[in-house]
Amino acid sequence: MAAAEFDIPEIKDYIEVPKLREGVMAHAKTFIAPQAVQDFMGYPHELADNWKESALEKMGDLLGKYRSLKVFLDACVHCGACTDKCHYYLGTSDPKNMPVARQDLMRQVYRRYFTTAGKLFPKLVGAKDLTKDVLDDWYNYYHQCSECRRCSVFCPYGIDTAEITMAGREILNHIGMGQKYSNEILGKVQKIGNNLGLPGPALLDTLEGLEEDIEADTGVAVKMPIDVKGAEVLLVTPSADFFSEPHVESLIGYAKVFHAAGTSWTLSTHASEAGNFGLFNGNYETMRKVAMRIRDAALELGVKRIVVGECGHAWRVAYSFWNTLTGIGYGADDPFSIELQKQLDPNYPQPQHICELTNDLIKSGKIKVDPSLNDDLIVTYHDSCNVARASRMGTEPGGQFTIPRELIKSVVNNFHNMADDTIYESTFCCGGGGGLLTDDLMEVRVKGALPRVTALNNVVKEHQVNFMATICAICKAQFTKVLPKYGFDMSMVGGVHQLVSKAIKLD
């Protein structure tokens, strides 16, 4: 089925807040997961007669397990602060893409069935029965949210629409309305070891090919080891780094960094994926199962350090959740975690981001770089949402902004930031995160990219920027697909380690 035709938005000088146009994105519906996919995940694949009761039961369950959901559904005062903050609203002008309206799709049901006011006076407080129409709205609009958390920065109570979207998707899965794209990926990662479904032998083949390419290119035998027991570092990276352009350029960059620093490292076939779509689905146990592959690999290979490649949501899961889910980190007093934590080297943060690692090596002079090798480039940096608003690097708050920029500036001579209200914690999502990176949502993706593209266009005009660096596999895939629709060259997007790769001096 071909995706519907749609107009590409016009890039204006500034990001404009559009007048709302009701229902303009109601048709954008991502493919529903078929039976085989849902079976593997342990979810039904179609609505049962009692879907409504099941949905409400699941909602009650989640309300008891997640304080975020309970507080966020209660606390909103409809002040409107978030209404112009979502890139999908700015790009589509559909009011249900305003964060508060997206939350209200669930809040109206919460009020009807779980609050006194909504049970007694539904019309007064905007409470609604859970009908099939409401359910369809959930499916459509909870798949037009990339869970980027931009709204949560601006909410006076810190209400994070991502938490509500996640709960919405979990309930939808529970009653048989899963999303094909995300659930297929969750199947592949659990059955094969990565989101792309690359089996071990294919991976080995690819890595050998890359080693040959690097040697032909540089004359240096840089290795890409995999499943090496006793290596110091286990590198976990998004599987797109193995096959996709421009991702693979960053993988080459990581390999060169380890080579130049003389650090022994390895990839793992079992954990050949940093990404964790369990986050997007809001299912704790799925997210835990997927994360557990990294714990297993670390224990099996006996590594001392775990380093994560360029992937936004993976870094959120790694940095914020791995300690909780798998015990990769510090400070545990339970046997489950201590087993792993006594194996890890306490001189390093666990897990560590590849940008933290490379930046430290350059700053301490352990690897040498020549930024003039990137003089053909005028670079800007796109803060990926999950890195910016849901994680950290280094020891200080905000290190997730300064460390990648320090690193870029040490390997390039020309760098310009985009407008202040579009970077750091206010960064705009690429438009393809949170499980939306699928062709059946192309209209949502293209329109959702408008705010970022507007900011990019301004630095292109003002500073002749010709390269936008980013540290997220989804951002890279999304931009290479979407930027050409706005008239930009797809090759102007790439990883930070793609820049490192060009500037690093190998012996």
Place this chain on the structure above:
Amino acid sequence: MSTVTIIYAGLFYIATLLLVAGLAYKIFDYSRTPAPLKIPTTPAPTTQTGVVYRMAKEVVLFESLFKSNKWIWVFGWMFHFGLLLVLLRHLRYFTEPVWFWVNIIQPFGKYASFMMVIGLAGLLARRFLVDRVRYISTPSDYLMLVLLIVIGLSGIMMTFVAHTDIVALKTFFIGLMNFDVQPVPQDPILLVHLALVALLMLIFPISKLLHAPGVFFSPTRNQADNPREHRHVAAWAAKLDQKN
């Protein structure tokens, strides 16, 4: 004792009871519900002291709202801090002798009522004028603002235009506090003012006014950003570890 006095005495006892019990239950409910994952909106403070500072800025200055929208911030802040001063000023009707600092803020509290009503009017105007805010507004959103405005205006009337018998009113409330019901002054403006305040107290624990306790329980604001240094596990999630 007049019927009006009996009704108002009963109303305030019930309203107070439901307000306290309702809020206590909600706070208990929030505190018993676990936050299984570390989800502070970053950049976030890395220590608990830092969290207290962040929360203080949020509650006192409405920091996130300031970043977000200056109009809502101006009106919202005027309303909330006007209300705070007005409420503190009202302590004089419940204490004998009146605490010295309540006397100090008395003149500020009187004029803060204007600040409060102007703020509320601004917020109400936004609900009508801004298409995005109009779209998300429910009838209760408008009524809540109207309720607070009428409370404010009736109070202003009694302070600046037609004084009520404030000594008798104080006798009434001190009486309620000592379970010794005294007659309520039968001034129509006062009766409207009191009835609406009681209504506000009644709906507080079942309405969006829960944002007041809610903000303190918001995991995106009250968690320290230290997941690599400290393992954070909810009780229900810890059970999963035992299966491995």
